[in-house]
Amino acid sequence: MDLRTEYSNVDIDPFYIGSNACSVSEDGQLMASANFEDIVITNLATNEIIDQIDGDGELITNLILAPNGLTLGIISQSQNLRVYDVESKTIIKSFKMSSPVYVSAHDSTSSLFAFGGTDGVITVWDIEGGYVTHSLKGHGSIISSLCFYGNLNSKNWKLASGDTQGVVKIWDLTNRKNTHTFKEHASAVRGLSFTKSGQYFLSGGRDEIVVLYKDLKPIKTLVVKQSIEVAGFLDTQADSTELYFFTAGSDNLLKIWDADGETLVNQTKNYQTEEELVIVDAIQIENEQMYLVVSDQTLVKLDLSEFHTQLPVVSRIAGNHGIIADVRYVGPQFDRLALATNSPSLRIVDPQNPLSVEMLEGHRDLLNVVDVTIDGKWIATGSKDSEVRLWRYDEEVQRFKAYAVFKGHVGSVSALGLPRTPVNEYPRFLVSAAGDLTIKKWKIPKPAGDEVQVVKSSEYTRRAHDKDINSIDVSPNDEFVATASYDKLGKIWHLESGETIGVLKGHKRGLWDIKFSPYDKKIVTSSGDKTAKVWSLLNFQIEQNFESHTNAVQRAKFMNKGTQVISTGADGLIKIWDSKSGECLKTLDNHSNRIWALDIANDGLQFVTCDANGQISLFDDNSEEMGKLKEDEQKLKIENDQRLNNYISQGNFKNAILVALELNYSMKLFEIFTKIFENNQHEELIDILTQLNDVQLVSLFTKIKNWNINFKNFEVSQNLLYLMLNHLSLDKLNSSKLMAIIDSLIPYNERHLNRVENLIEESYILDYSIEQMNLLS
Structure with a gap:
């Protein structure tokens, strides 16, 4: 079976994080939002990020988009106002504010911005003119709100302002004075x-x-x-x-x-x-x-x-998902993602419409874990509120709805397992683990209309580990359950009886994840000791040890019919392994933070990873496309090699030089020039050199520089240099790239000149010695 190593990816990045700075145009089409010190502009109609503006290194404190969506005002902790033209994507004006700014307003005609400073000063900015029209002073504390009324330079042109002491002022902008003060x-x-x-x-x-x-x-x-x-x-x-x-x-x-x-x-x-x-x-x-x-x-x-x-x-839009603790492909077509984030709501995201999010409410505290049945229609979630909730896909409305709540744990629910065999009417059981160090098997009740059923007693409860349980998995035939814990152990349990049938010992630190192979009697674990291990379920011994991550391995799963393992780590790396040889086949470096969540679809044709920054990366197998591309490249290489050899054998050095330059064949070029100099075809070579374009000249000079370094090759390089410097026009030679290469040649030329001069001197000594020897004879 072919091993999969080639993947293309699409990232869903956070676009609103770290600040309350956010503004929307009047038509609801554009949104500008702060992403720490940077700014992202999003088209809300198409759910696309259309522009990203680099910050000045300081966190954004306020931004405001004009109603027409054409101009954006940006202020950071540096107190620097930058006015950005959305259409031309350029900063059109900068201005230093007198104090930090956290509130702003715009007028209805997109003519003015107003900014309220922490020093109590209000600055009114003319957008088109690019200057300050008013600097209003009178508040004794931080400006906390602003509002325009009326039209520019009209009689009723006003600005209302409020501060943190509860004072409201009305300003007549035409006469530049405060007309009303309310307390x-x-x-x-x-x-x-x-x-x-x-x-x-x-x-x-x-x-x-x-x-x-x-x-x-x-x-x-x-x-x-x-x-x-x-x-x-x-x-x-x-x-x-x-x-x-x-x-x-x-x-x-x-x-x-x-x-x-x-x-x-x-x-x-x-x-x-x-x-x-x-x-x-x-x-x-x-x-x-x-x-x-x-x-x-x-x-x-x-x-x-x-x-x-x-x-x-x-609709709902998620500017960021925060730390994503777990992820699953869900839905009848497995075309959506269920996210367990640092939020009490289960988030459902459609990768085709990534900015929108569906939130399923019910939990009262942050989610830790999510699991799904093999048909994608049943989701289980576990939370810090000590509850497990089950959600059912409603075909009629095409969304998930609450089905049942399971109450009984006295600690944060940390791991879940749903059946791995096909579901008929509803799944028959659910296994959970929590901070109380127990695992519970629950019987799922029969459907009862739209009523959310509450289950308070489990079929059995087992004290499973001595430390927190981080992962549960159910075997492909629903016969066994596996658990992984901080106590460095993995355990295999009989599902029906709840009895331990095997213990996995060998990791040096706590375990983060455990997963059965869908095809073989094997299981894979991942640990804080920077390794993932494959174990035999026949004797519970280690069969393979994967060592390459530089930090804790958070997740590991079998894929490609069990022939490969994919792992993700706290080092932000994704690694794909040969499960038999233990060789790391591919490392994907696509995240900048710890990867908490991993799920695969279609046995590894697709997979998704999520990290602590809220970045979601979707990977698709493109081995077939890459294989075809490599075949085409190899075929083209063979054709070009044959074409080049034909030109050389025919003595067609002009075309041979052009093809070798195109293919970047350095030694072939050297052989061609060597033959030309051996045959004294200098005139033909001069004609070829004068017809080279700028790109070809830079490529050739670069190769001459490399040949010139080696004493064995310097003769050809020096001959070429002589011809080019003497027969090429100054216009062709006078480019910054060529001059930089020529300058780098000078030290080596001086070294070669010294070597030749030394040889000449030594030849004189040899001549003198021979002459003296002749006199003695």
């Missing part, structure tokens, strides 16, 4: 908004209140029971008899209020979790839609058209 809040003001007419204005703060103003006079104070991070009028296009506004912030809640009746109209938690998440921004876009930016760097797109009754989730 209605007791803490930072995070939300400011005007209606289209400007008659109504609101401010919302972390003191959990919203103040409504009419004609810039406070008229109402509403307690919203929520620390506000963003607030605004729901429809800023026009005022109506009914006035609605929204608040968002703590508890991951978006609330919509009727301002007239002072009542809560709708309350939406974009997903249920006990994780302490905050909505850091709410961006209204066209078509009555809104993006919620959540503190875990996910974006939730909501439909606001029926906000009185519901707020349907249009």
Whole structure:
């Protein structure tokens, strides 16, 4: 059987991480997001990253995209404002701010940016002109919110600002003065908004209140029971008899209020979790839609058209997945990825639409592990909340739904195993391991409609290891279960009885993973001792030891009908091994951090790896394509060699030189030039040299330099140099590349000249000696 070593890969990289800096264009098409010190621009309509902007080495503190999506303002901890033209992909202006900036705003016409500094100074920037129009001073503390109203240079051209002391100011930008100051809040003001007419204005703060103003006079104070991070009028296009506004912030809640009746109209938690998440921004876009930016760097797109009754989730986007602890191919076609990340929600990602993510909620703490049946329709997840959950694929809606919850462990669930034989109506059992050092076998209940069933008692519980259990695998015939632990042992158990039938001893450090071979009576383990080992299930002895990783081996699996093993490590490397010889056939260096997760599909034709940075790499076997490419290359090489030999045998040195240069055959060229000089065909050679183009000349001079180093070859190189320097025009020789090569020739030429001069001197001595010997005779 052919061994697989050739793979092409596609990476799904995080595009929003390390900062709350994120901005979306008015039409919802473009998003700019911070990726530590760099910036990524994403087309949300096509789910493609269209541009990446290198940072200045400091973390991004704020960025803002103009409503038309053409201009981007970027500020980092260096306090340097960079204005970026999205279409030309160039920085068009830079400006040093007086202090760090964490908040900004734009006007509706894409003409102005406003930036609020930690020194209380507000800087207004003219986008087209590329200069500061206003520097507004008056706040005594850090600026925490900004909002424009009106048109450039009009009579009602205003800017509202709020600070961390609860002060709100209204600025007349035409007359460059502060017209109103309000002290209605007791803490930072995070939300400011005007209606289209400007008659109504609101401010919302972390003191959990919203103040409504009419004609810039406070008229109402509403307690919203929520620390506000963003607030605004729901429809800023026009005022109506009914006035609605929204608040968002703590508890991951978006609330919509009727301002007239002072009542809560709708309350939406974009997903249920006990994780302490905050909505850091709410961006209204066209078509009555809104993006919620959540503190875990996910974006939730909501439909606001029926906000009185519901707020349907249009889509979710994951800016990053954080640390990915486990991964499985899932779905009837195994065309999706189930991710266990540092989030309580199970994430389902379609690699064809990689930015969007489906979140399955239910767990109350971070996920550790995920497993799937061989038909891809049943997923089991284990969490730090000590629970195991089972999810079933619903053919009708084409998504996974909660099926059952298993409660009984008293520690974080760390490993799971589902049946490896075909599933009829539903899988019959589930095996789990947890921080309580036990394994449990559970009986899965029969389907009961849409009811999520709760199972509280297991078929058996066994104290399995002395330290944490990191991995479970079920044998291909569902007869045995294998466990791997930090106690340096792997154990084989009889599934039905729960009795130990074998112990794997030999690793020097804790085990991370254990997997059965689908075809042979073998099992592979991976360990913190930097090795992976293949064991016989007949005598539980080591058959093969894989040593090449430079750090802990996190995952290992058989593939290609058991003839190969693939492993991933804390060194960020993927290694493919011959399971019989133990030879490392291929090393893939595609990750920059520890690879926690690995899964294979189609017995190794595809596999996926995920690391601690949240990078997902998808690999596809392209051995057939590479084999054909190598065959074509070999065939072409044979044809070119034959063509070259024909030219040489025919004495057609011009074409022979051109072909040898094209193929980069250094010694063939040397042989050709040697024959030319032996036959004294200097005139023909001069004609050939003068017809070479710039690329061919550089290639030839490079080879002359290499020949010139060796004393045995220097005669040919010196003859060639003489002809080229004397017969080529200065225009051809006067290029930086050629001059650099010629300069490097000088030291060797001087050495050859000294050697020749020494030989001449020695020849004089020899002549004198012979002459004196003749006199004696």
